Amino acid sequence: MSGNSLDFPARLRAAGLRPTRQRVALARVLFEAGHRHVTAESLHAEVKASRMSVSLATVYNALNQFRDAGLLREVVVAPGRSYFDTNTGHHHHFYIEPDGELHDFPSEKVTIAGLPTPPKGTRLSRVDVIVRVRR
Template structure:
């Protein structure tokens, strides 16, 4: 919605503007140019200030409801750029399913198999006593923990 000089902004428009400001800073701080499409996706990802776990397909579906249409290919490319810039963490559940997490601090995840959903697991309850030694010429850069869950009947 565009506003003329004499029109006032609604609470929704103010919230959207604030979300856009947050998203623009998020991109700029990571050294990414805030294009319209990046701004749209960034606002969907972090505009409400809550951490999210999304797939490319779920973010694409959210974007279809926004004023700025983006293609699925653009969503994939943008998510890759956000990961490369350190804005998102990619969590691979199996060889074909990736989720993108706005919380980039190392933490474990629950994967709800019955719902195809990822959620944070309490990091304070995870204890890893020892890791295997990395092979010669390699170093461990991270450890991903995905705990698979199925609801009991």
């Protein structure tokens, strides 16, 4: 009932990506524990600490591919830094401004009313809510 199995090669294949050694290593770090927020740099440092080494370029490639495949969601909270969220479900974010820390909160209880309809010729892609807090 876990929904997401720990068979990472299979998960990658299901997403249309070849299960290369480095993609599997990255998937393991990203998805084997609970939900996470990473940047390319933080993920690179983490995987380098494990014994499988992956180049930074590959980390960037993999993050973009995982996002395009729907395995990750990109969250833009500050200029010049991209976060990737392993929680692809419907939810929103707290952003703690001074530290650059990001936290999920479930969208179940959040309701947004009165949004205008999208401009002509466009359709809704996503609604991001970012609650910015400071100390």
